[in-house]
Each structure stands twice: as structure tokens, then as C-alpha cells.
Amino acid sequence: MTEQTIKAIIERGPNPMGARTQFDVPAYDNQTVLDVVSWVQQNVDPTLSYRFACRVGMCGSCAMMVNGVPRWTCRTHISKVLVGNEVTIAPLRNLPVVKDLVVDMDAFFDKWIAAEGLHHGALTREDPIAKVDPTSSARVASDAGVECINCAVCYAACDTVSTNQEYLGPAALQRAWTLLNDTKDNGREKILDAVTGAGGCQNCHSMGSCTAYCPNELDPMSAIAGLKRESAKSFFRKGR
Amino acid sequence: MLSMRLYMLQRITAVAMAPLVLGHLLVMIYAVQGGLSTAEILGRTKGSFFWFLFYGTFVLAASIHGAIGLRTIVSEWAGLKGVALNCFGWLTYVGLFVLGARAVWAVTFA
Numbered sequence: 192m193t194e195q196t197i198k199a200i201i202e203r204g205p206n207p208m209g210a211r212t213q214f215d216v217p218a219y220d221n222q223t224v225l226d227v228v229s230w231v232q233q234n235v236d237p238t239l240s241y242r243f244a245c246r247v248g249m250c251g252s253c254a255m256m257v258n259g260v261p262r263w264t265c266r267t268h269i270s271k272v273l274v275g276n277e278v279t280i281a282p283l284r285n286l287p288v289v290k291d292l293v294v295d296m297d298a299f300f301d302k303w304i305a306a307e308g309l310h311h312g313a314l315t316r317e318d319p320i321a322k323v324d325p326t327s328s329a330r331v332a333s334d335a336g337v338e339c340i341n342c343a344v345c346y347a348a349c350d351t352v353s354t355n356q357e358y359l360g361p362a363a364l365q366r367a368w369t370l371l372n373d374t375k376d377n378g379r380e381k382i383l384d385a386v387t388g389a390g391g392c393q394n395c396h397s398m399g400s401c402t403a404y405c406p407n408e409l410d411p412m413s414a415i416a417g418l419k420r421e422s423a424k425s426f427f428r429k430g431r
Numbered sequence: 432m433l434s435m436r437l438y439m440l441q442r443i444t445a446v447a448m449a450p451l452v453l454g455h456l457l458v459m460i461y462a463v464q465g466g467l468s469t470a471e472i473l474g475r476t477k478g479s480f481f482w483f484l485f486y487g488t489f490v491l492a493a494s495i496h497g498a499i500g501l502r503t504i505v506s507e508w509a510g511l512k513g514v515a516l517n518c519f520g521w522l523t524y525v526g527l528f529v530l531g532a533r534a535v536w537a538v539t540f541a
Contacts, residue, residue: 354507393438426439 195276197269199227201239202256202281204288212236224257224264224272228280228292241292248406251342255292256281261347263406284347299343302359307385308366311378321375333372336365336414338407345401345411357390361401361411364392368414371421383425392418433506437499444496451489476538483539490531498524 195218203210214231225243232239243253248266255264257272258279272278286294314321323330345361346352352360359367367386370376386392392415401411462472476482502520505511511519 351507387435389434391435393435394433422435423439423442426435 197222197227197273198275198277199231200277200279201228201231201292202279203239203291204282204294205290218269218276222269224255224262224267224269224278224280225253227269227278228255228264239292240290249340251340254283254342254344254347256284256347261344261404263342263344266406283343285349285352286343286347294343296343299346299360299362300341302363302390303341303366305385305388305390306359306363306367307378307382308363308370311370311376311381313377314375323374327374329372329374332414332417333369336369336409336411339365339369339409340407342406344404344406348400348404350398350400351394351396355390355394358394359386359390359392361395361415364395364418365401365409365411365414368418371418383422386418387422387425392422395419433499433503437502441496441499444492447492448489448496451485451492454485455489473538477540479539483535486535486539487532490528490535494524494527494531497527 197216197218199214199216201212201214203212214235216227216230225246228239228241229243232241241253241255243265244250245252246265248263251263253264254261256262256279257264257267258274259281261283262272264280269278280292282288282292283294286296286299289295325334339362341362343362345365349358349361351358364386367382371379371382376382395412395415397412397416399412402409402413405411498520501523502516505519506516
């Protein structure tokens with residue numbers, strides 16, 4: 192039997208159109224997209240830059256565009272994405288490319304903070320731990336988005352992000368929704384102000400790419416819809 | 432790009448238009464079924480404060496709703512920002528309102 196090869200086309204930024212390089216990579220069983228990229232880096236071109244850490248879908252480092260679709264490369268079997276024997280791998284969309292397959296995630300994380308995606312505590316260590324009812328509707332809403340690992344797949348998938356630089360994006364807004372529903376968080380007003388600012392939840396067109404592509408099967412679109420409802424109620428109460 | 436105030440204004444005008452669109456369609460179907468002529472229709476709308484209010488509200492809501500929507504599209508697809516974007520929004524609103532208001536006036540009190 193002759194050895195099967197995969198034709199891997201890697202778009203190497205920051206000028207992807209001028210730097211599409213094709214590599215012939217040996218195919219083997221249970222090979223992931225990340226394995227293909229690693230093979231190229233280890234065997235053909237040691238200058239190829241890319242990010243990964245855990246290889247098991249926990250760290251959120253290895254997201255890339257695979258055939259134009261944002262994916263965790265560590266959890267994507269190459270056999271699932273091959274067209275013929277070809278695959279195109281590119282840096283994540285909607286973020287500036289540093290080199291090759293590495294993007295600058297600063298904007299993504301800055302927006303996380305801009306959406307007040309941080310803990311707003313009101314208690315001290317002397318206070319008793321707040322009781323959380325796991326069956327309450329607020330906790331269920333909070334739990335629904337809490338498994339986000341900041342991989343930026345939703346951010347890359349979002350067309351509103353690509354046309355509106357100010358837009359906070361699905362991940363940051365989903366985190367805001369998670370905290371808004373968290374009984375231990377005391378930042379309701381701050382969060383609502385943050386998610387109704389210039390790049391706020393009202394910019395979302397509910398196209399649903401975030402929910403369609405989230406590798407953790409979370410539903411940022413519904414979280415943003417929740418923020419829109421709360422923001423509308425707050426608007427009628429306070430006129431803003 | 433889209434402020435919360437514009438977002439809410441667009442939603443509120445959408446709610447206002449929902450029954451108006453329905454009323455508009457039903458009246459059209461009714462008028463066609465009955466075989467009313469233009470003169471007969473104008474005979475009913477001329478001097479009618481009800482139809483002036485009905486279509487006047489419709490035009491106001493539609494011009495606000497449509498202008499905000501077009502403003503968003505132009506901002507996202509053509510990259511228009513700041514003063515230019517606001518000017519576009521206001522001009523679209525005034526243009527749509529004037530076109531609609533002239534028609535309402537023509538069939539009610541002109």
C-alpha cells in the first residue's frame with residue numbers, strides 16, 4: 192500500500208494572500224489538524240509559528256480557521272475536514288496576525304474586561320459564603336455559559352465583529368450575562384452600563400454564528416438575547 | 432455604532448408598526464374585494480382624521496425604523512462613522528418622512 196499524503200495549504204500571515212504555502216503531510220489514523228501543523232513545523236519548516244498547549248480542548252490556544260471555519264485544531268480530526276485530500280489552515284479571523292498562524296488576542300481579552308467580564312465582589316473573607324441555589328433560573332442561565340475557555344472561535348465566526356470594530360463580541364457578552372445572573376456578583380449596574388455602550392449587545396444581529404461554531408456547544412447568541420432583554424428593561428426604568 | 436437609544440427607538444417603532452401593517456393589508460384586501468374605485472377610496476379618506484392619524488403614525492414609525500436600519504447597514508458595510516453617519520441617518524429619516532407625509536396629506540386633507 193502506498194503512503195497516503197495530505198495536501199495542507201497553510202496561509203501564513205500577516206499577508207495571507209501572498210503566503211499560501213502547500214505542504215505534503217503523511218496521513219495516519221486519528222490525526223488532528225493540530226498534528227498536521229505540528230508535523231510541518233517539526234519536519235519541514237521549523238520557522239512556522241502557531242499556538243497550542245493542552246491538546247485536549249481545555250486551554251483554548253489552538254483555534255485556527257480550517258477551510259474557512261473557526262475550529263479547535265486539537266479536537267478536529269483531519270479526516271472530518273479534508274476536501275479530497277486537501278485542507279486549508281489559516282490564522283483566526285477578526286484578529287490581527289502576529290506571524291503565520293498566531294494572532295494577537297489583545298483586542299479579544301480587552302473587550303472581555305470592557306464588558307465587565309470580571310468578578311464584582313461585595314463580601315469580605317469574614318462574611319459567610321453566599322448560598323447558591325443550583326436550580327434557580329438565574330443560576331441555570333449563569334451555568335449555561337460558564338464553561339467558556341476564551342478560545343475566540345465565536346469571535347472569529349462573528350460577522351458583526353468583522354464589520355464593527357467596537358463590538359464587544361459574543362464571548363465577552365456571554366461572560367457579562369453569566370455574571371449578571373451570578374448571585375455572588377455585585378456588578379449589575381456596571382455590567383448593564385458596559386453592555387449597552389457603543390459596542391454593546393444591541394449591535395448583535397442574532398445571526399448565530401457564535402452558537403453554531405462554539406466547540407463547547409455553548410449558546411452565546413441566547414446569552415446576548417438575555418442581555419438585550421435586561422438592557423431594554425433597564426432602559427425603560429432609567430431612560431438610557 | 433448603534434446606540435442603545437437608537438436600538439430601543441427601532442424596536443418601539445417596530446411594535447407600533449405591527450398592527451398598522453396588519454390594518455393596511457386588511458384594508459387593501461377589503462378595498463380590492465369590494466371593487467372600490469380610486470375616487471371611492473379617496474372619498475372615504477378625504478377629510479378623515481382617523482386615516483390621517485393611522486397613516487401619519489405609520490409614516491412616522493416607518494421613517495424612523497427604516498432610517499436607523501439603513502444607518503446600521505451603511506456603518507457596517509461602508510464604514511461610515513461619526514458625523515457623516517449621523518448626517519446620513521437624519522437625511523434618510525427626513526427624506527422618508529417627507530415622501531410618506533406628502534402622500535398621507537394628499538389622500539386626507541390636501
